[in-house]
Amino acid sequence: MTSTTRITTPAALEHRTVAVIGYGSQGSAHAKNLRDSGVRVIVGLRPGGPTEAKAKAEGFEVREPAEAVRAADLVAVLVPDMAQPQLYQQQIAPNLKAGACLLFAHGFNVHYGQINPRHDIDVVLVAPKGPGALVRREFEIGRGVPSVYAVHQDQSGEAEAIALAYCAGIGGGRAQPIRTTFKEETETDLFGEQAVLCGGATKLVMAGWETLVEAGYQPEIAYYECLHELKLIVDLLYEGGITQMHRFISETAQYGDLTRGPYVVDEHTRTQMKRVLAEIQDGRFAREWIAEYRAGNPNYRALKQADLEHPIEAVGRKLRAAMPWLQPRGEAPANPPATAASTTASPQAKPAEASA
Numbered sequence: 001m002t003s004t005t006r007i008t009t010p011a012a013l014e015h016r017t018v019a020v021i022g023y024g025s026q027g028s029a030h031a032k033n034l035r036d037s038g039v040r041v042i043v044g045l046r047p048g049g050p051t052e053a054k055a056k057a058e059g060f061e062v063r064e065p066a067e068a069v070r071a072a073d074l075v076a077v078l079v080p081d082m083a084q085p086q087l088y089q090q091q092i093a094p095n096l097k098a099g100a101c102l103l104f105a106h107g108f109n110v111h112y113g114q115i116n117p118r119h120d121i122d123v124v125l126v127a128p129k130g131p132g133a134l135v136r137r138e139f140e141i142g143r144g145v146p147s148v149y150a151v152h153q154d155q156s157g158e159a160e161a162i163a164l165a166y167c168a169g170i171g172g173g174r175a176q177p178i179r180t181t182f183k184e185e186t187e188t189d190l191f192g193e194q195a196v197l198c199g200g201a202t203k204l205v206m207a208g209w210e211t212l213v214e215a216g217y218q219p220e221i222a223y224y225e226c227l228h229e230l231k232l233i234v235d236l237l238y239e240g241g242i243t244q245m246h247r248f249i250s251e252t253a254q255y256g257d258l259t260r261g262p263y264v265v266d267e268h269t270r271t272q273m274k275r276v277l278a279e280i281q282d283g284r285f286a287r288e289w290i291a292e293y294r295a296g297n298p299n300y301r302a303l304k305q306a307d308l309e310h311p312i313e314a315v316g317r318k319l320r321a322a323m324p325w326l327q328p329r330g331e332a333p334a335n336p337p338a339t340a341a342s343t344t345a346s347p348q349a350k351p352a353e354a355s356a
C-alpha cells in the first residue's frame with residue numbers, strides 16, 4: 001500500500017473490531033484490505049490449519065474462532081459455505097456479543113435456512129463480485145471489485161451503514177455498491193456460476209473442442225480456438241461490453257456471431273437455463289448440494305475427476321508449458337473436492353483465483 005492509495009477508515013468501522021473468520025480466498029483479501037483501511041482486524045482460525053501460519057506471517061493477530069468472535073463487534077464469516085452452519089452453531093452463536101454484526105459474503109446459508117441468526121444482532125451481506133485475489137489486487141492499485149450488499153437484520157439501526165463501511169473498507173465501495181437482498185444475491189450468484197460463468201462456459205469450451213477434434217482437426221489448434229482465445233473475448237466484454245467486442249473482432253467474426261450463435265444458444269438452451277434457475281429458486285439445488293457434502297461428496301469427486309482428466313486438459317498443459325507468462329497463476333495444484341470430514345479437519349488448499 002502506498003500512502004496515495006490509502007483510504008480513510010470508514011466511519012462505521014472506526015470503533016469496531018472486526019473478526020475475519022477464515023483466511024482463504026475472500027478472508028485473506030478482506031483482512032488485508034480492511035487493515036490497510038485503518039480497521040482493527042483479528043483473524044479467527046482453527047489452530048494448526050493450513051492457513052494459520054500464513055495469516056500470522058502476514059502480520060495478523062490470529063485467535064481461535066470462538067475467541068476472535070468474543071473480541072469482535074463485527075464477525076465476517078469467510079469459511080466455505082458448507083462449513084459455516086457448524087461454525088456458527090458451535091463457535092459464533094455462543095460467543096457473539098449482543099448487538100454485534102454478523103457478515104456474510106454469500107447469502108446461501110441464511111437464505112436456505114442453514115443458519116438462523118440470533119435475533120439480538122445485525123446480519124448483513126457484503127459480496128464482492130470477484131475472487132479474493134482480485135479483491136486484493138484491485139484494492140492495492142486503488143480500484144475495487146464491485147460489491148453488492150444486503151441487510152437481513154437491523155438490530156442496531158446501523159446495519160446498512162456498517163455494511164457500506166465494510167464495502168468501502170475492502171475497496172468495493174469505490175465501484176458503487178448495489179443494495180440487494182440475501183435471496184437475490186444467493187439465487188443470482190448460483191445461477192451465474194452454474195449457467196454462465198463456470199458451468200456454462202466450461203461446458204461450452206469442452207463441447208466446442210470435442211466437436212473439432214471429433215471432426216479430425218488437431219487438438220492443439222482446437223484448444224487455441226475454443227479455450228485460449230476465450231480470454232481475449234472476455235477481456236473485451238469486461239472492458240466495454242458487447243459493443244467493445246464488436247469493435248475489435250473482424251466483420252466475418254461478427255456476422256458469424258450474429259447468425260450462428262443462436263444455433264448454439266437456442267430455445268432448448270434457454271429452457272435448460274430456466275430449469276437451472278427453478279432448481280435454485282425452489283431449493284432443490286441447495287438440498288442436493290448439502291446432502292452431497294454430508295455424504296462425503298462421492299458424486300462431486302467423481303464429476304470433478306472426470307473434468308480434470310478430460311483430454312483438453314492434457315493438451316492445455318502441454319501448450320501452456322510453452323507460454324512462460326502463464327506459469328505463475330496457471331498451474332495451481334488440482335485439488336480433489338473437500339468432504340465434510342476434510343473441511344472440518346484438513347481442508348484442501350485452493351488456487352488463489354478460485355472464484356464464484
Ligand SMILES: NC(=O)c1ccc[n+]([C@@H]2O[C@H](COP(=O)([O-])OP(=O)(O)OC[C@H]3O[C@@H](n4cnc5c(N)ncnc54)[C@H](OP(=O)(O)O)[C@@H]3O)[C@@H](O)[C@H]2O)c1
Binds near residue numbers: 049080131343
Ligand atoms: N472464493 C470466491 O471468490 C468468493 C467470491 C464471493 C463470495 N465468496 C464467499 O465467501 C465465503 C468464503 O469463501 P472462500 O472461497 O473465500 O473460502 P475458502 O477460501 O475455501 O476458505 C478457506 C478458509 O476457511 C477456513 N476453514 C475451512 N473450513 C473451516 C472450518 N470448518 N472451520 C474453521 N475454518 C475453516 C480455512 O482454514 P484452515 O486453514 O483451517 O483450513 C481457510 O482459512 C463463502 O461464503 C463464499 O461463497 C467467495
Ligand SMILES: [Mg+2]
Binds near residue numbers: 106190193356
Ligand atoms: Mg458463488
